[in-house]
Amino acid sequence: MDTKVTYKGLPLVRNNNEIYYGDPSKESIVYLNIVSHKQVDGQEIADKVQVALISTDTSLDFLQRIKKQGVREGLYDALDVGAVWLQSTLRE
Numbered sequence: 001m002d003t004k005v006t007y008k009g010l011p012l013v014r015n016n017n018e019i020y021y022g023d024p025s026k027e028s029i030v031y032l033n034i035v036s037h038k039q040v041d042g043q044e045i046a047d048k049v050q051v052a053l054i055s056t057d058t059s060l061d062f063l064q065r066i067k068k069q070g071v072r073e074g075l076y077d078a079l080d081v082g083a084v085w086l087q088s089t090l091r092e
Contacts, residue, residue, distance in 0.1 A: 007083065008083055010023055019034070020032075021082055021083070027090070028056060028067065028090065030051065030082035030085065031052045032049055032075070032079065033050040034046045034075070035048040035071070046075040046078075049072050049077075050070075050071050050078075051079075051081055052067075052068065052082075053068040053085040054066055068085050
């Protein structure tokens with residue numbers, strides 16, 4: 001069985017410290033980069049996370065594709081703000 005991870009109904013794909021959130025066939029997705037980790041009760045968790053709303057138009061340079069960006073403390077906060085940005089963009 002092919003199990004796909006989703007968040008709020010959209011695909012979530014992780015490659016090492018990079019996470020991509022959203023449908024790549026749409027105009028934008030969210031890119032998350034885990035910048036640092038910390039130890040909590042013996043577990044390594046994401047500490048500082050860079051979040052960016054990016055265009056899926058691959059004809060543009062990566063820097064030109066960035067629509068919004070910021071840094072958040074913790075993966076949940078970064079993913080949550082990215083989801084708000086993405087939902088807002090897709091409604092327009």
